[in-house]
Amino acid sequence: MNPGLHPCPAGLSLTLVEVPAQAASASLSLSPTKGPPGTIVTVTGTGFPKKNAGTLSAGVNSAAFKVSASGYFTADVVIPPTSQPVLDIQAVSGTVKASAAFTIVATPVTQPSPPASSSAPLRFGVGTPGGPLASAELDQAASLAGEAPSVILSYKDFNQAPPIAELDAVRSRGAVTLLTWEPWAWGGGTEQPAYALDRITAGNFDPYLRQWGVALASWWHPVMLRFGHEMNGNWYPWSEGINGNGPGDYVAAWRHVHDVVSATGASNITWVWNPNVPYWGSTALDGLYPGPAYVDAVALDGYNWFTSAAWSSWISPSELFGPGLSELRRLAPGKQVLVAETSSAEQGGSKADWNTALISYLASQSDVTAVVWFDFNKETDWRIDSSTASATALASALAARLK
Numbered sequence: 001m002n003p004g005l006h007p008c009p010a011g012l013s014l015t016l017v018e019v020p021a022q023a024a025s026a027s028l029s030l031s032p033t034k035g036p037p038g039t040i041v042t043v044t045g046t047g048f049p050k051k052n053a054g055t056l057s058a059g060v061n062s063a064a065f066k067v068s069a070s071g072y073f074t075a076d077v078v079i080p081p082t083s084q085p086v087l088d089i090q091a092v093s094g095t096v097k098a099s100a101a102f103t104i105v106a107t108p109v110t111q112p113s114p115p116a117s118s119s120a121p122l123r124f125g126v127g128t129p130g131g132p133l134a135s136a137e138l139d140q141a142a143s144l145a146g147e148a149p150s151v152i153l154s155y156k157d158f159n160q161a162p163p164i165a166e167l168d169a170v171r172s173r174g175a176v177t178l179l180t181w182e183p184w185a186w187g188g189g190t191e192q193p194a195y196a197l198d199r200i201t202a203g204n205f206d207p208y209l210r211q212w213g214v215a216l217a218s219w220w221h222p223v224m225l226r227f228g229h230e231m232n233g234n235w236y237p238w239s240e241g242i243n244g245n246g247p248g249d250y251v252a253a254w255r256h257v258h259d260v261v262s263a264t265g266a267s268n269i270t271w272v273w274n275p276n277v278p279y280w281g282s283t284a285l286d287g288l289y290p291g292p293a294y295v296d297a298v299a300l301d302g303y304n305w306f307t308s309a310a311w312s313s314w315i316s317p318s319e320l321f322g323p324g325l326s327e328l329r330r331l332a333p334g335k336q337v338l339v340a341e342t343s344s345a346e347q348g349g350s351k352a353d354w355n356t357a358l359i360s361y362l363a364s365q366s367d368v369t370a371v372v373w374f375d376f377n378k379e380t381d382w383r384i385d386s387s388t389a390s391a392t393a394l395a396s397a398l399a400a401r402l403k
Contacts, residue, residue: 026098028091034103037081041102045073045091054093058102067093079104115142117150117174120402122363125151125178125372126384127341132166132177141375144384146395148173151224151370153340155180158195158205162215171221178224178272178340178372181212183253184237192237197249201256209257213264226272226340227257230301232283233276240283247287254290270296273332274340277302277324289331297369298328301341307348308380314349317358325365338370343382344390351386352393359397 026047032039043056048067056063058077065075079087082104090099118124126149128137142148152170154177156163163179170177183205184195199205216223228238231250237243240250258271273295275285289295302320305312321339328337339362344354362368373394374382385391 026091026093026096028089028098028100030089030100030102033101034105035079036105036107037079039079039102040076041079041089042074042076043089043091043100045075045098047071047098048073048091048093048096052093054091056089056091058089059087065091065093114139115145115147117148118398118402120363120398121366122359122368122401123150123370124398125149125153125175125370126375127153127155127178127372128375131155132163132170135169137375138173141373141384144391144395145373145398147398148175150175151178151338151372152176153178153180153372153374155182157182157184157186158208159185162212162219164215164219167219167221167223176222176224178226178338180229181225181227182236182238183228183257188237190235190237190239190242192243195237196243197238197240197245197253200253201249203256206260209260210264213261213266216261216269217264217266220268222268222270224270224272224297224338226274226299227254229274229299229340230276231288232278232285240288250288251290255294258290258294272297272299272338272340274299274301274338275324276300277320278327285327285331292332292335295332295335297336297338298332299338299340300324300328302339303342303374303382304344304354305380306345306351308345312345317354317361321361325368329367335367336369337365337367338372339368340370340372341374342371343374345380345382346386346390347380350389352389355390355393356397359394359401363401 026045029044031042048054048071050067050069050071052067054065054067056065056075056077059080059082061078061080063075063077065073067073077089079102085104087102087104088099089102090097124145124147126141128134128141130137131154132152152175154166167177183200184192230236231239233239234242240247271294273290277300300321304315304320306314325337344351362371373384375384376382384394
């Protein structure tokens with residue numbers, strides 16, 4: 001008899017039960033244990049059901065694995081994008097689970113240096129749908145043009161406060177704002193009697209005008225202000241012959257706005273008088289010019305519509321702007337000249353060729369100090385990159401003007 005065993009008392013039977021050895025708990029190890037999203041992590045598991053299948057998961061990503069005869073597996077999984085600082089990587093095989101923590105390390109993002117603005121006499125400017133606070137739009141325009149815009153176009157109607165935050169944003173980019181101030185309520189159409197020119201001249205808006213003047217004077221940095229642009233057309237309620245306005249009303253309103261704003265001490269404003277390029281049927285510019293004491297700079301808006309509209313056809317840059325430039329020089333000799341809005345359609349010809357010709361032509365005009373691209377997809381696609389050829393041509397033409 002084994003001395004370690006004792007006989008059972010009479011009348012009792014003994015049943016021996018085999019107790020399995022304690023199974024080791026499953027565990028995972030990671031290599032590496034930290035990194036940015038996109039890292040491939042090699043996961044090693046031990047203590048899993050032998051020869052069993054399983055699934056490895058890391059957030060939304062997963063991978064299958066097969067356990068060896070010794071309860072071991074190895075598999076790779078990719079760390080997905082996540083805002084969490086730590087991501088649990090989990091392995092499941094049957095009823096056995098194990099997890100290990102992977103630490104997310106942010107990858108430093110090296111931004112390419114943005115293009116610098118040009119020192120060329122003809123400055124490049126741009127207006128985008130989001131305006132001066134739309135940094136991504138302005139950065140894209142700079143990238144496409146190969147240089148940062150030194151003039152940034154923006155728009156406000158007569159219901160909006162002075163845009164000081166926008167002016168600050170433009171100044172922080174090393175640019176100057178060309179601020180369009182429109183005496184109407186956006187979306188109200190051309191018949192808006194409340195904004196008739198004679199009401200402006202009568203002083204109905206003087207408190208509002210003074211608010212703008214005080215704000216701009218307090219801000220103090222240079223700003224170009226174009227009040228009531230394209231007044232020689234018929235698509236805005238500040239045009240003569242529209243909205244009850246008669247001959248002489250535009251000049252009277254301009255002078256009144258100028259005087260009220262200037263009386264606040266806002267001498268940092270460059271007043272920009274800005275008709276559309278003259279066309280057949282447009283209002284003669286002689287009766288719309290406020291005079292040299294009321295205007296610091298003059299500008300033109302003009303577009304090559306190609307065949308994008310039923311009434312339009314191709315027109316070269318010199319044909320588009322030449323007559324208007326002659327008119328501005330006659331009316332306002334010695335004033336600096338800007339092209340405050342321009343672009344070309346794609347339909348009916350080569351926008352790329354037109355872009356090249358535009359910059360070449362304007363750069364040859366010694367008194368034209370800026371060209372501002374209207375980077376909108378509006379009546380047609382006026383954007384710089386309406387096609388790759390358009391963007392490439394504009395960038396090449398801007399670069400060539402420096403030579």
